[in-house]
Amino acid sequence: MTGNTYKIGEAASQLATSIRSIRYYEEEGLITPIRTQRGTRLYSEKHINRLSAILRLTQLGFSIETIRKIAKLRESTNSGDESSHLLEACLNEALTTINKKVKEFENLSVEINKAMRIVKKCNGCTNEPSTRGCPDCPVINNLNNIQLLNLVWDTD
Amino acid sequence: MTGNTYKIGEAASQLATSIRSIRYYEEEGLITPIRTQRGTRLYSEKHINRLSAILRLTQLGFSIETIRKIAKLRESTNSGDESSHLLEACLNEALTTINKKVKEFENLSVEINKAMRIVKKCNGCTNEPSTRGCPDCPVINNLNNIQLLNLVWDTD
DNA sequence: TGACAATCTTACGTTTACGGAAGATAATTT
DNA sequence: AAATTATCTTCCGTAAACGTAAGATTGTCA
Numbered sequence: 312m313t314g315n316t317y318k319i320g321e322a323a324s325q326l327a328t329s330i331r332s333i334r335y336y337e338e339e340g341l342i343t344p345i346r347t348q349r350g351t352r353l354y355s356e357k358h359i360n361r362l363s364a365i366l367r368l369t370q371l372g373f374s375i376e377t378i379r380k381i382a383k384l385r386e387s388t389n390s391g392d393e394s395s396h397l398l399e400a401c402l403n404e405a406l407t408t409i410n411k412k413v414k415e416f417e418n419l420s421v422e423i424n425k426a427m428r429i430v431k432k433c434n435g436c437t438n439e440p441s442t443r444g445c446p447d448c449p450v451i452n453n454l455n456n457i458q459l460l461n462l463v464w465d466t467d
Numbered sequence: 468m469t470g471n472t473y474k475i476g477e478a479a480s481q482l483a484t485s486i487r488s489i490r491y492y493e494e495e496g497l498i499t500p501i502r503t504q505r506g507t508r509l510y511s512e513k514h515i516n517r518l519s520a521i522l523r524l525t526q527l528g529f530s531i532e533t534i535r536k537i538a539k540l541r542e543s544t545n546s547g548d549e550s551s552h553l554l555e556a557c558l559n560e561a562l563t564t565i566n567k568k569v570k571e572f573e574n575l576s577v578e579i580n581k582a583m584r585i586v587k588k589c590n591g592c593t594n595e596p597s598t599r600g601c602p603d604c605p606v607i608n609n610l611n612n613i614q615l616l617n618l619v620w621d622t623d
Numbered sequence: 624t625g626a627c628a629a630t631c632t633t634a635c636g637t638t639t640a641c642g643g644a645a646g647a648t649a650a651t652t653t
Numbered sequence: 654a655a656a657t658t659a660t661c662t663t664c665c666g667t668a669a670a671c672g673t674a675a676g677a678t679t680g681t682c683a
Contacts, residue, residue, distance in 0.1 A: 319630070320630080
């Protein structure tokens with residue numbers, strides 16, 4: 312409403328990121344702030360929102376390159392006709408990537424939950440200390456199908 | 468059953484990774500293969516499983532450092548008593564991290580789906596080409612709440 | 624109007640997770 | 654046995670996403 316603007320330091324603390332990161336995104340062509348006559352960068356609310364979107368994607372593991380592609384769609388979208396099909400295709404691609412990742416994480420989550428239950432049982436069991444929490448523990452022994460535990464058990 | 472072993476090249480192609488990566492995981496203390504008298508690395512089925520778990524976690528974005536922590540639990544687990552509580556705590560931590568990521572990805576997925584629907588509508592609409600797919604497009608104009616689109620729209 | 628803080632540009636440094644080449648040795652194929 | 658192919662160690666290179674220091678300039682506050 313007020314046409315508020317922020318200098319880079321204010322923007323950084325507001326977004327809980329570093330000044331260097333913001334400047335880096337500019338170097339990479341992801342954002343172009345306003346400049347005062349003297350050269351000081353100014354960020355409008357829209358700039359802040361854009362930066363926020365950039366940060367969100369980077370924190371989810373998307374590369375600057377990928378983000379740049381998304382950001383560049385505006386230009387091709389402007390050029391007319393078949394343009395929004397491009398955007399559609401891009402979003403579609405992102406969607407399948409994300410869905411795949413979600414599934415993998417969910418699988419991992421299931422496994423960890425299983426492992427948790429086993430370990431908890433183990434904590435409450437009354438076996439010899441030497442066999443507690445070990446692969447020889449009768450509670451655990453039959454659960455080699457938890458892939459993650461291959462990291463914890465012996466290697467031979 | 469057979470006590471099969473694999474040389475590093477076989478292991479790499481079986482796991483669809485590179486020889487260098489496997490050696491790197493060894494450098495980082497994540498795995499220690501058997502050695503022949505002459506020094507050739509041999510990987511048992513257990514080693515392969517362990518490598519498989521390592522690869523899975525790296526591909527999900529976990530750092531070597533994190534994986535090392537998980538892998539090291541075996542030692543402390545061996546030391547007796549309160550040990551499996553450590554494992555439990557570690558798994559718990561991993562779980563909350565993962566769940567958070569899953570939620571973030573899901574949120575993003577929802578947003579992208581919304582954006583998709585809008586863009587599809589836009590592809591089918593009969594407005595002036597100049598306003599199609601643009602922020603001025605009447606179909607799109609009221610959907611500023613899709614954060615991702617801040618990357619595509621204008622910046623001012 | 625100092626003084627101190629914030630910003631600017633330029634440019635080199637850092638970390639992670641490997642890639643790739645060199646030169647030597649070992650294993651396999653013919 | 655000779656030729657090829659695989660593996661070994663050592664070490665330097667790389668790409669991404671910033672960190673950080675230097676030196677100059679600009680903004681701000683008592």
